[in-house]
Amino acid sequence: xxxxxxxxxxxxxxxxxxxxxxxxxxxxxxxxxxxxxxxxxxxxxxxxxxxxxxxxxxxxxxxxxxxxxxxxxxxxxxxxxxxxxxxxxxxxxxxxxxxxxxxxxxxxxxxxxxxxxxxxxxxxxxxxxxxxxxxxxxxxxxxxxxxxxxxxxxxxxxxxxxxxxxxxxxxxxxxxxxxxxxxxxxxxxxxxxxxxxxxxxxxxxxxxxxxxxxxxxxxxxxxxxxxxxxxxxx
Numbered sequence: 658x659x660x661x662x663x664x665x666x667x668x669x670x671x672x673x674x675x676x677x678x679x680x681x682x683x684x685x686x687x688x689x690x691x692x693x694x695x696x697x698x699x700x701x702x703x704x705x706x707x708x709x710x711x712x713x714x715x716x717x718x719x720x721x722x723x724x725x726x727x728x729x730x731x732x733x734x735x736x737x738x739x740x741x742x743x744x745x746x747x748x749x750x751x752x753x754x755x756x757x758x759x760x761x762x763x764x765x766x767x768x769x770x771x772x773x774x775x776x777x778x779x780x781x782x783x784x785x786x787x788x789x790x791x792x793x794x795x796x797x798x799x800x801x802x803x804x805x806x807x808x809x810x811x812x813x814x815x816x817x818x819x820x821x822x823x824x825x826x827x828x829x830x831x832x833x834x835x836x837x838x839x840x841x842x843x844x845x846x847x848x849x850x851x852x853x854x855x856x857x858x859x860x861x862x863x864x865x866x867x868x869x870x871x872x873x874x875x876x877x878x879x880x881x882x883x884x885x886x887x888x889x890x891x
Contacts, residue, residue: 723762723799731759743788751788758792765796772851774827776801781823783807783816783830783838789855793829802827809834817842824848831855 713729714720727740736756743751753761774780780797782804784790790806797804805823807816816838820828826848830839835854843849 721798721801723795727755727759727762727795728799731755741788741791753788758795761788761792762795762799765792766799768853769796769800769802769827772827774800774802774851777803778827779803779805779823779825780827780829781805781807781820781825783809783811783828783834784855785809785831789829789831793853793855811838813838813841817845820846820849827851827853829853829855 712720712725715724730736730738730740731754737754739752740755740758741751741753769780780793780800780802782790782793784793794804794806805819805825807819811819819825825846828839828849828851830852832854835852839846839852843852
């Protein structure tokens with residue numbers, strides 16, 4: 658599909674909210690052609706040497722996924738272009754730009770450092786596909802952490818087993834997943850020290866949660882300080 662076809666397909670996407678007859682459309686169009694181009698042609702022509710040339714790299718020659726996916730674009734003419742589109746049948750469409758997404762990723766990386774989470778530590782998410790999921794993933798990678806997603810379809814026992822086997826110290830989730838899948842097994846997860854609840858404040862003061870072990874994390878937080886430089890190899 659050429660550029661015209663991609664733009665047309667994206668601008669004509671329409672979602673109707675549940676119980677509503679009002680259609681919603683994507684308001685902003687892509688700023689450039691998709692990097693991959695034709696998937697079928699790319700499968701035939703792909704080469705790792707060529708792919709390496711697409712990457713910007715850090716000043717010391719290392720790579721960081723958060724920098725490659727977001728920061729380098731936020732520092733160029735693409736800063737005001739849409740970086741992520743979130744379409745939902747019941748929630749408003751969200752379209753953060755590269756500049757906005759970098760700010761959100763920075764905020765999460767700063768939050769992790771403030772909580773004492775350093776490079777190399779495991780961070781899991783238990784979230785539905787949403788802006789918060791990508792912000793947590795990119796912020797964790799920017800922090801140099803080892804990012805491990807858990808599928809929201811997992812039940813309490815599969816979640817507990819993975820957190821326990823991985824000796825995971827930090828989990829990012831929401832209130833809907835925390836109560837049925839984490840709270841019931843919290844005492845058994847001895848390595849789990851921090852549970853960050855996205856966009857919720859009630860659990861932070863809930864007396865039934867372990868003191869100091871659960872914190873609220875607003876997904877629209879802005880960074881109040883300079884984030885740490887992205888470590889190598891993340």
